[in-house]
Amino acid sequence: xxxxxxPPPEQQASSVLAQMAxxxxxxxxxxxxxxxxxxxxWLAAIGRLTRHQVRFTLLLIGAGWGTLRESxxxxxxxxxxxxxxxATLRQVIGGGFLSIVITATLAGLMVVSQAAYWLGxxxxxxxxxxxxxxxxxxxxxxxxxxxxxxxxxxxxxxxxIGMMVLGGEVRGLQARGIDPFLALVMPRTFAFTVGGxxxxxIFAVVSLLMGFVVAHASGAITSSVWTFFFNVLAAMTTWDxxxxxxxxxxxxxxxxxxxxxxxxxxxxxxxxxxxxxxxFARGIMLVLVVNILFMLDF
Amino acid sequence: xxxxxxxxxxxxxxxxxxxxxxxPAPYNLRIMPGECAVIDCRDFERAAMFADLCTGMIPLTxxxxxxxxxxxSTLYDRQLNALRGRIGRIxxxxxxxxxxxxxLNIMLPHLYHxxxxxxxxxxxxxxxxxxxxxxxxxxxxxxxxxxxxxxRAACVRAFMGRPDLxxxxxxxxxxxxxxxxxxxxxxxxxxxxxxxxxxxVRSTAAWHEYRKAVNIHMRLLDEGLFxxxxx
Numbered sequence: 001x002x003x004x005x006x007p008p009p010e011q012q013a014s015s016v017l018a019q020m021a022x023x024x025x026x027x028x029x030x031x032x033x034x035x036x037x038x039x040x041x042w043l044a045a046i047g048r049l050t051r052h053q054v055r056f057t058l059l060l061i062g063a064g065w066g067t068l069r070e071s072x073x074x075x076x077x078x079x080x081x082x083x084x085x086x087a088t089l090r091q092v093i094g095g096g097f098l099s100i101v102i103t104a105t106l107a108g109l110m111v112v113s114q115a116a117y118w119l120g121x122x123x124x125x126x127x128x129x130x131x132x133x134x135x136x137x138x139x140x141x142x143x144x145x146x147x148x149x150x151x152x153x154x155x156x157x158x159x160x161i162g163m164m165v166l167g168g169e170v171r172g173l174q175a176r177g178i179d180p181f182l183a184l185v186m187p188r189t190f191a192f193t194v195g196g197x198x199x200x201x202i203f204a205v206v207s208l209l210m211g212f213v214v215a216h217a218s219g220a221i222t223s224s225v226w227t228f229f230f231n232v233l234a235a236m237t238t239w240d241x242x243x244x245x246x247x248x249x250x251x252x253x254x255x256x257x258x259x260x261x262x263x264x265x266x267x268x269x270x271x272x273x274x275x276x277x278x279x280f281a282r283g284i285m286l287v288l289v290v291n292i293l294f295m296l297d298f
Numbered sequence: 299x300x301x302x303x304x305x306x307x308x309x310x311x312x313x314x315x316x317x318x319x320x321x322p323a324p325y326n327l328r329i330m331p332g333e334c335a336v337i338d339c340r341d342f343e344r345a346a347m348f349a350d351l352c353t354g355m356i357p358l359t360x361x362x363x364x365x366x367x368x369x370x371s372t373l374y375d376r377q378l379n380a381l382r383g384r385i386g387r388i389x390x391x392x393x394x395x396x397x398x399x400x401x402l403n404i405m406l407p408h409l410y411h412x413x414x415x416x417x418x419x420x421x422x423x424x425x426x427x428x429x430x431x432x433x434x435x436x437x438x439x440x441x442x443x444x445x446x447x448x449x450r451a452a453c454v455r456a457f458m459g460r461p462d463l464x465x466x467x468x469x470x471x472x473x474x475x476x477x478x479x480x481x482x483x484x485x486x487x488x489x490x491x492x493x494x495x496x497x498x499v500r501s502t503a504a505w506h507e508y509r510k511a512v513n514i515h516m517r518l519l520d521e522g523l524f525x526x527x528x529x
Contacts, residue, residue, distance in 0.1 A: 079409040079416070083402070160397065168392025175353055175389065176407040177382030179375065183410070 056261075056282065060254070063261050066181065067189050076182055085187035092153045092195030099148050100199045104206035107144065111136045112211015116220040128221075129235030132211075137204045137232075138244055139291070145200045146251040146287030149192060150280065154259035157188055158279040161263025162270065170264070185264065189256040196252015197245060204244070208232060247294055254286040303367050304328045305463055305494040306352060310361035318347045318356045323522035325351070325361075327514075329463075331492040334485070335514035336505050338526070342390055342467070345498040348518055349389075349465045352496060353382055366462060383411035386461030386488075388452045388469055394440035400451050401435040408459040419458075426454040429480050449473040457484050464488060464495045470504035482508050 070076045112132060119128050161184055164170050170180045212228050215221040221228060236244075262279040310324040325348075329335050339345040350356050354363060354370025363370050365381060373381065387393075394403050404427075405419050412419075420435070427435050430450040436443060443451065449472035456464060464485065473481065485495060485508075498518075499505050505512065515526045 080402075080406050081410075083398075087397075164395070169395050171350075171355075172389055172393040173395075174379075175350065175355060175382065175387055175393075176410075177379040177385075178407060178410050179379050 059261055059265065060258060060286075063181075063185065064253070064257055067186050067257060070182060070186055071190065076186065078182075080178070080183055081187050084183060085191050088153075088157070088188045088191035089194055091156070092149065092191055093198055095156075096148050096152045096195065096199050097202070099152055100145065100203050101206055103144055103148060104141075104203040105210045107136065107140060107203075108207035108210035108212075109214050111140065112208060113214040113218065113220060116211070116215040117218070120220055129231035129233075132208065132232055133235050133240060136207055136211075138240060138247070139295070141200055141203045141207065141244075142247040142251050142291055143287060145196060145203050145248060146255055146290070147284065149196055149199065149252060149255045150259070150283035150287065153192065153195070154255045154283050155276060155279060157192075157256070158259040158263045158275065159272065161260055162266045162272075162275045162279075165264060165266050166268070166270065180264065185257070185260040188260050189253060192256025192259075193249055193253040196250075196255065197248045200245075200248030200251070243294060247290065250290050251287055254290055255283055258282050258286045302330075304364070305331045305333075305366060305492075306496065307364045308352070308361070309364075311351065311358050311363050312360040313347075313351050314357045314359055318351065320344065320347050320351065320356070321520050321522065322359060325523045327352075327516070327523060329494040329496060329514065331462075331494055332489045333513040334489060334495040334497060334508075334511060335516065336497050336499055336512050337516045337518050337523070338500075339498050339518040340500055342500075344518060344520075345467055346389065346391065348523075349387065349467060349496070349498065352465060353385055353387070354378060380411065383407060384462045386456035386458065386464045386493075388456045388464075388466045390467045390469060393452065394448070396439055396441055398439075399437040400440045400443060401437045403440055404435065404451055404455045404458065407455070412459065414459075423454060423458060426457055426484075429484060430454055431474065431477050431480070445472040446474045446477075450477055453477070453481055453484070457488060460491070460493075461488070462493055464493060464497075466495065466497045468498050468500045468504055470499070470501075478507070486511065 115131050115135070116125070116128055119125050119131065161170075164184075170184075173180050173183060208229070209225070212221060212225055216225075223231075259279060262275070262282055266275055306327065306329040308325045308327040310326060312322050312324050313320045315322045327335065337345070337348070339348070347356070352363065352365075354365070354373070358371060366384065368377075368381060370378065370381075394400070395406075398406065401420075401423070404423050408414065408419050408423075409416070424435050427433075427450075430453045432447075432450055432454070436447060436451060440448060440451070449469045452469060453473070456466065470478075489495060489511075497505065517524045517526055
């Protein structure tokens with residue numbers, strides 16, 4: 001068998017430029033080609049990296065659209081799809097509940113009690129509600145919920161699906177006419193979406209409540225819990241009622257979708273050591289991108 | 299599907315070497331409803347690839363593969379999946395999902411492709427389980443079952459839902475001896491109602507007792523698929 005592999009990029013660049021140049025410019029061209037040849041591997045590496053990153057973004061957009069479109073078809077929600085949705089939802093909410101409560105408690109202790117104390121000290125206690133809504137509920141909660149979703153459940157989905165691809169189980173599903181996108185990606189993504197919203201709401205309530213308890217105990221807040229929550233709700237604008245749930249929903253959606261797609265697109269060269277860091281980095285990036293996009297507009 | 303039309307027909311089908319690793323040679327095979335084709339193949343992976351080829355999972359560079367009169371290459375994803383749902387398959391590798399218990403793994407294709415009531419599916423799976431020597435449906439995870447029990451479960455799954463074609467990879471080394479006769483009986487019953495069988499074997503011992511009922515005998519080699527005389 002003859003070796004038909006193409007020459008390395010630097011050799012290709014040199015030969016092409018040498019053929020194109022007139023005879024008197026050959027020496028300059030040769031130097032330029034040598035210089036280009038030296039940088040060609042770097043340029044190629046940057047190009048590869050860029051293509052790789054764009055590939056995931058495009059995959060995510062396509063899969064997101066596919067998930068939404070397929071979910072609207074009644075015959076997409078077949079029995080195994082519904083079982084998978086329920087199992088993942090149970091895992092997402094059950095697995096993340098305790099972590100969310102503990103994180104929300106800590107966040108509440110730090111943010112609510114500090115805000116109440118310092119705003120009271122500055123004579124701006126009436127601002128407590130609006131600051132808590134904009135800092136804790138709108139900005140911090142979606143990021144923390146996204147990170148917990150990613151760590152507790154996203155990585156699990158990524159590993160499960162990735163191992164199924166490497167072990168040939170996904171191909172086995174396809175051989176039996178079961179679409180892995182319908183059977184795995186769609187139900188898990190929606191389970192993460194519902195889970196993101198649920199855990200986000202739990203986070204918001206627990207963090208505010210725990211913050212109130214501590215601030216009330218220390219004397220920073222003297223009003224009742226009902227007055228405190230009334231002030232927080234009164235400080236919310238109409239947009240907040242839309243944006244806050246939407247952030248939780250979108251964080252859940254993209255964490256779930258990103259994990260499943262990362263798992264489904266592993267190659268035969270991948271191992272756990274390459275799958276997990278890549279999936280985690282992508283998940284964190286998605287959580288931040290969703291939050292930053294909302295921050296830009298609102 | 300027209301009357302007297304072949305159930306599965308490979309006509310000069312040349313698989314893509316990059317996608318399959320199968321030699322790009324033209325493959326020809328024709329199975330009529332109720333027929334049984336035994337294919338000798340010593341290499342499990344090659345047999346699995348050829349099975350994938352027959353189920354339209356490997357792109358062709360030439361020729362065509364038709365199942366129930368439909369060319370795999372002309373179908374959309376949903377049609378492909380629906381048609382693959384008509385095939386009962388026994389695979390040696392990668393066919394059990396550790397996410398579910400064995401019972402759900404067995405019933406999964408049937409629950410996915412049909413709207414039959416759940417109780418009915420469970421009853422049918424349990425009946426087949428009894429036939430293959432299970433006391434009921436195994437609910438433990440597949441990776442906790444013995445090789446023999448996995449082979450039994452693979453048989454139950456393949457015969458579930460009255461498939462039109464059975465693609466059976468060789469599990470004769472795992473199948474317990476007392477299950478061989480029920481296996482032949484269930485296969486014959488399926489053939490009697492028009493189901494075709496494509497059966498990959500590694501040695502003559504696997505199908506020796508069934509040889510009188512075999513219609514086609516071929517050998518799958520690196521160079522392609524070759525007809526042999528049925529003895």
